[in-house]
Amino acid sequence: MPGEDYRNEAAVASDHNEGQALSLQDEAALVERARMDGAAFGELYQRYAKAIYNYVYYRTGNHHDAEDLTARTFQQALAHIGSYQDRGLPFSAWLYRIAHNLVANWHRDQSRRAVISIEELKASGAQMEPLRDTMQPLEALAEAQEQRERLLAAIHRLPPERQQLLILKFVERLSNAEIAAIMGRTEGAIKSLYHRTLLALRDELIRYP
Amino acid sequence: MDERLLAEILAEHADALSRGEDDTEAILARYPVEERARLESLLRLSRMLRASLVPVEPSAAFLRDLGESLSQVALARGRDLARRTQQTILIAVAAIVGSLLSLIGLIALLTRRRKSVLGSH
Numbered sequence: 094m095p096g097e098d099y100r101n102e103a104a105v106a107s108d109h110n111e112g113q114a115l116s117l118q119d120e121a122a123l124v125e126r127a128r129m130d131g132a133a134f135g136e137l138y139q140r141y142a143k144a145i146y147n148y149v150y151y152r153t154g155n156h157h158d159a160e161d162l163t164a165r166t167f168q169q170a171l172a173h174i175g176s177y178q179d180r181g182l183p184f185s186a187w188l189y190r191i192a193h194n195l196v197a198n199w200h201r202d203q204s205r206r207a208v209i210s211i212e213e214l215k216a217s218g219a220q221m222e223p224l225r226d227t228m229q230p231l232e233a234l235a236e237a238q239e240q241r242e243r244l245l246a247a248i249h250r251l252p253p254e255r256q257q258l259l260i261l262k263f264v265e266r267l268s269n270a271e272i273a274a275i276m277g278r279t280e281g282a283i284k285s286l287y288h289r290t291l292l293a294l295r296d297e298l299i300r301y302p
Numbered sequence: 303m304d305e306r307l308l309a310e311i312l313a314e315h316a317d318a319l320s321r322g323e324d325d326t327e328a329i330l331a332r333y334p335v336e337e338r339a340r341l342e343s344l345l346r347l348s349r350m351l352r353a354s355l356v357p358v359e360p361s362a363a364f365l366r367d368l369g370e371s372l373s374q375v376a377l378a379r380g381r382d383l384a385r386r387t388q389q390t391i392l393i394a395v396a397a398i399v400g401s402l403l404s405l406i407g408l409i410a411l412l413t414r415r416r417k418s419v420l421g422s423h
Contacts, residue, residue: 131379131380142360143357156358156361168372168375171379244350266321267320284312285305288309288313
């Protein structure tokens with residue numbers, strides 16, 4: 094077992110989607126190596142750490158739990174990679190499944206519907222894309238921030254699979270084909286799910302103005 | 303406008319937003335007023351989603367520390383696997399050597415008996 098570690102590689106990574114795109118075949122070969130080779134698992138970690146972190150962050154609403162659940166996702170993946178079965182899907186689909194289940198357990202343990210940490214929302218307001226018109230008055234900026242908080246709270250009230258769809262679509266910027274592969278559905282089903290998700294979200298925003 | 307067409311329009315619009323292109327007004331302009339109302343709220347909601355759901359950066363220290371701990375676990379697993387493999391090989395070799403010695407002993411015994419029988423005749 095090689096002694097290489099990948100902690101420094103993870104720290105250096107700066108792009109959201111790390112590394113060059115791998116074909117399914119190349120990724121399958123990497124996963125096969127990762128069963129026995131820690132450095133190969135490290136490559137998978139570097140490739141997907143931020144994506145999983147973002148998924149968990151938007152499902153839990155705070156960085157503390159996002160770190161905890163992201164760590165547990167990869168610890169479980171490493172512990173069980175020997176039994177991972179290649180079904181022709183991206184490796185990320187398995188990681189998202191692990192993360193999804195951990196988040197579901199987290200929600201159950203919290204004994205409540207997911208509530209966004211308002212402190213986190215306010216702190217992350219700076220990460221919102223800059224408004225086109227940087228001369229907007231402060232009132233407009235405050236209103237925009239409040240609108241964002243309402244929207245994120247409404248997203249958190251949606252069923253888990255709809256939240257996952259929105260995160261994969263807008264945070265990860267995946268295509269419908271990629272989302273379909275991860276969620277185990279057809280592209281048509283994903284488009285239909287997106288439509289229904291928008292309708293549900295619109296209703297949530299009307300119900301909770 | 304049927305539901306399937308609407309789903310297609312919304313999906314393409316969302317894909318365009320993901321690529322950084324906003325063709326909301328162009329899409330709305332394509333449809334008559336009575337259909338625009340139905341589309342508009344959903345297209346604008348997609349825009350809000352695009353603006354609100356932005357990637358967040360995990361802390362570099364967190365990524366580094368998690369990478370390190372996973373590396374150590376993988377290393378420990380590797381050492382454990384190497385040790386078990388070595389043990390398996392040793393046991394197999396011992397079994398083969400033991401079998402060979404048993405076989406040699408059996409052949410020696412049979413040869414001795416045969417000589418003894420021939421010698422008595």
